[in-house]
Amino acid sequence: MQVRLTAPFTDQKPGTSGLRKSSKQFQQPHYLESFVEAILRTLSGVRGGILVLGGDGRFGNKNAIQVILRMAAAHGVRKVITTVDGILSTPAASHLIRSQHAIGGIILSASHNSGGPDGDFGVKINGANGGPAPESLTNAIYSCTQSLDAYQIIDHSNISLDYVGTYAISLMEVEVIDGIEDYVLLMQKLFDFDRIKDFINDDFPIVFDALNAVTGPYAKRLLEGLIGVPNGTVRNGIPLEDFGGCHPDPNLTYAHELADLLLHGKQYCFGAACDGDGDRNMILGQGCFVNPSDSLAVLAANTSCVPGYSEGLRGIARSMPTSSAVDVVAKDLNIPSFETPTGWKFFGNLLDADLITLCGEESFGTGSNHVREKDGLWAVLFWLQILSNKRCSVAELMKQHWSRFGRHYYSRHDYEAIDSETAYDLYSRLELMLPNLVGTSFAGRHVSLADNFSYHDPVDGSITNKQGLRILLDDGSRVVLRLSGTGTQGATLRIYLEKYVQPTGDLNQLPQNVLSALIKEIDAYAEISQRTGMPCPTVIT
Numbered sequence: 001m002q003v004r005l006t007a008p009f010t011d012q013k014p015g016t017s018g019l020r021k022s023s024k025q026f027q028q029p030h031y032l033e034s035f036v037e038a039i040l041r042t043l044s045g046v047r048g049g050i051l052v053l054g055g056d057g058r059f060g061n062k063n064a065i066q067v068i069l070r071m072a073a074a075h076g077v078r079k080v081i082t083t084v085d086g087i088l089s090t091p092a093a094s095h096l097i098r099s100q101h102a103i104g105g106i107i108l109s110a111s112h113n114s115g116g117p118d119g120d121f122g123v124k125i126n127g128a129n130g131g132p133a134p135e136s137l138t139n140a141i142y143s144c145t146q147s148l149d150a151y152q153i154i155d156h157s158n159i160s161l162d163y164v165g166t167y168a169i170s171l172m173e174v175e176v177i178d179g180i181e182d183y184v185l186l187m188q189k190l191f192d193f194d195r196i197k198d199f200i201n202d203d204f205p206i207v208f209d210a211l212n213a214v215t216g217p218y219a220k221r222l223l224e225g226l227i228g229v230p231n232g233t234v235r236n237g238i239p240l241e242d243f244g245g246c247h248p249d250p251n252l253t254y255a256h257e258l259a260d261l262l263l264h265g266k267q268y269c270f271g272a273a274c275d276g277d278g279d280r281n282m283i284l285g286q287g288c289f290v291n292p293s294d295s296l297a298v299l300a301a302n303t304s305c306v307p308g309y310s311e312g313l314r315g316i317a318r319s320m321p322t323s324s325a326v327d328v329v330a331k332d333l334n335i336p337s338f339e340t341p342t343g344w345k346f347f348g349n350l351l352d353a354d355l356i357t358l359c360g361e362e363s364f365g366t367g368s369n370h371v372r373e374k375d376g377l378w379a380v381l382f383w384l385q386i387l388s389n390k391r392c393s394v395a396e397l398m399k400q401h402w403s404r405f406g407r408h409y410y411s412r413h414d415y416e417a418i419d420s421e422t423a424y425d426l427y428s429r430l431e432l433m434l435p436n437l438v439g440t441s442f443a444g445r446h447v448s449l450a451d452n453f454s455y456h457d458p459v460d461g462s463i464t465n466k467q468g469l470r471i472l473l474d475d476g477s478r479v480v481l482r483l484s485g486t487g488t489q490g491a492t493l494r495i496y497l498e499k500y501v502q503p504t505g506d507l508n509q510l511p512q513n514v515l516s517a518l519i520k521e522i523d524a525y526a527e528i529s530q531r532t533g534m535p536c537p538t539v540i541t
C-alpha cells in the first residue's frame with residue numbers, strides 16, 4: 001500500500017546518524033514512517049536483505065517495531081531479526097548485525113536522553129559493519145527526505161514480541177529472538193568469568209545501576225547469572241518506558257544514587273552504570289570516580305589481563321575532546337594513537353581497517369573491535385577482569401596508573417538548554433577570535449595553538465572540518481569548546497578542560513581546583529556566564 005505525503009520530511013539534520021526528537025514529534029501522523037521510508041529507500045541491499053531491529057525499551061519502541069516491520073515487508077526485505085519485548089542494546093545490535101551478515105540495523109533509542117510520552121525518541125541507522133551509519137549514508141538519507149512524496153507499508157496485524165518465534169508478513173520472515181543471548185556469548189569469549197567470580201565472591205561486593213533502561217536484563221544475566229553476585233546487585237534492572245522518570249545517563253548528576261553509594265558509603269567496592277541504550281558506562285570505586293578518559297587509558301594499559309586482548313593492541317583512538325591520558329599509554333606500548341572528531345562513527349573506519357583495537361570518548365564511551373559501537377557492559381567486565389587479576393581496589397589501580405604515566409586532570413562543563421541564538425553567537429565570536437590567541441598568554445601560559453579541529457581520515461582520505469574549538473597551551477593544558485549535536489532543547493555548550501601533571505607531581509588534587517585558572521579564563525574570554533546568564537554549568541563531570 002502506498003501512503004501519499006502532502007509535504008516532504010524536513011526534520012532530519014544532515015550529518016547525524018539518525019533522527020532524535022521528542023516522543024510527541026514522533027507521534028505526529030506519518031512522521032516515523034517518512035524517516036523510515038527514506039532509510040529503506042537508501043540503505044543498500046534492502047530488497048532480499050536481512051535487517052536487525054530493536055531498541056532500548058522506551059515509550060514508542062514496540063509500536064515503531066510494528067510499523068517498521070510492515071514497511072520492511074513492503075520494501076522487499078527478506079528477513080527482519082527483532083527481539084523479545086523489542087529489547088536490544090546498541091552494542092548487542094551491532095554484534096547481531098555483524099554475526100547475522102545483515103545489511104544493517106535500525107535501533108530505536110534516544111540513547112541517554114529521557115524517555116516516555118514527554119521524553120525523547122530516536123531512530124538510529126547502523127550499516128553492515130555494525131557501526132553508526134557513515135556520513136555518506138546519512139547524507140543520502142537526508143536528501144531522500146527532502147523530496148519524499150509517499151511511503152510503502154503493508155496492512156498487517158501486530159507480530160507478537162512476547163516470546164521467541166518465527167512469523168511472516170507477506171513474503172518477509174520475522175524472527176523474534178532473545179536479544180540478550182548472543183551478546184552474553186560474545187562476552188564469554190572475551191572475558192574469564194571464573195576468575196572474576198572468584199575475586200568478587202571473595203569479599204569484593206559490586207553494584208550495577210541499569211537506570212531502568214536496556215542493560216537491566218543483560219546485566220542480570222551476566223552479573224547475577226554468570227558471575228553469581230547476589231540478586232539485587234543489578235538495581236533498576238527492568239527496562240521501563242519512561243525509565244522510571246529518571247534520566248538514563250550514567251554520570252555523577254543523573255546516576256547520583258549510585259554515586260552516593262560509592263562515594264559516600266562503605267558497602268560496595270565497585271559500582272557501575274550504563275545509559276539508556278547500553279553503550280555508555282560509568283565506573284566507580286569506593287570513594288573514587290573514574291574519569292572516562294582515564295578509564296580508556298587504564299583499559300589500554302592492562303589488556304594483558306583480559307583473554308580477548310592477550311595479543312595486545314594494534315592501536316588506539318580517542319575523540320579529540322577526550323584527554324590525552326591514553327596517548328601516553330599508547331606511546332609506552334609503542335602503538336599508534338589517533339585523534340578523531342566526536343562521535344563513534346569515526347572509529348569505524350579505523351576498526352574496519354584494523355588500525356586500532358581500543359577506542360573511547362570522554363562522554364563515558366569505551367569500546368573495541370568486538371563490535372562497532374561503544375559498549376557499556378563490556379567496559380564494566382573489562383574493569384572487573386583487571387581488578388580480579390590485580391586483586392586491588394579501583395582507587396589503588398588509579399594510583400598505580402598515575403604514578404606510572406602521570407595524571408591528566410580533566411573535567412567537562414556542560415551548559416544545557418541555552419537559547420540557540422545565544423549559543424551560536426558565543427561560539428562564532430570565539431571562533432573568529434581564536435587566531436589572535438596564538439602566542440598570547442592564557443591562564444598564565446602561552447597559547448601554542450588555537451583552531452577549529454579538522455580531521456583527515458587515514459583510511460578513506462575524507463576531511464571533516466569544524467569539529468570543535470581548541471586552545472592548546474605550552475604546558476600541554478587544553479581548553480576545548482563544542483556545541484552538542486545530540487541535545488533536543490535549545491543548544492548545549494560543552495567545555496572540556498585538561499591539565500597534565502607528571503608522575504613526580506601532586507597526583508591527589510581535586511580536578512576542579514587544578515583546573516580553576518583555565519575555568520576562570522575561558523569564562524572571561526568567551527563571556528560564557530555573561531552571555532548565557534548561567535552563573536555555573538548545568539552538569540560538571
Ligand code: G1P
Pocket residue numbers: 111319342343344361362363365483484485486487494
Ligand atoms: C554526545 C557525546 C559524544 C557521543 C554522542 C553520542 O554528543 O559528547 O561523545 O558520541 O553524545 O553518544 P554531543 O551531544 O556532545 O554532540
Ligand code: ZN
Pocket residue numbers: 090111112275276277278279280
Ligand atoms: Zn547511548
